[in-house]
Amino acid sequence: MQTLMFNSTIKRVQLWEGSRGNSKLIETFDDVPTVKIETGYYEVMQKIETGVVPVLRVPIANTNMFIEK
Numbered sequence: 001m002q003t004l005m006f007n008s009t010i011k012r013v014q015l016w017e018g019s020r021g022n023s024k025l026i027e028t029f030d031d032v033p034t035v036k037i038e039t040g041y042y043e044v045m046q047k048i049e050t051g052v053v054p055v056l057r058v059p060i061a062n063t064n065m066f067i068e069k
Contacts, residue, residue: 002026004042004058004065006035013044015058020066029055035065 003016003023013032017024029046036043036054042065044056 002058002063004035004044004063005068006032006065007068009069011047013056015056019064027056 001018003018003020005014005016005020007013011030011032013029013035014025015027017026029044031047032044033047033052034045036045037060038057040061041057041059042063043054044058045052046055
């Protein structure tokens with residue numbers, strides 16, 4: 001199981017190897033306006049100079065997602 005933490009105030013996503021706070025941080029993305037929920041996966045969207053692009057997809061089946069303000 002992995003954990004996806006989305007802070008909607010500072011627009012940051014962190015992907016943790018296990019449960020939040022008790023595991024290794026795998027990846028961090030800044031300038032994230034949204035995390036889309038698609039069929040079977042979460043899609044992290046990141047803002048770049050030319051627009052908004054997907055930068056990460058993780059399966060819903062083994063990912064807990066938390067949304068913080």
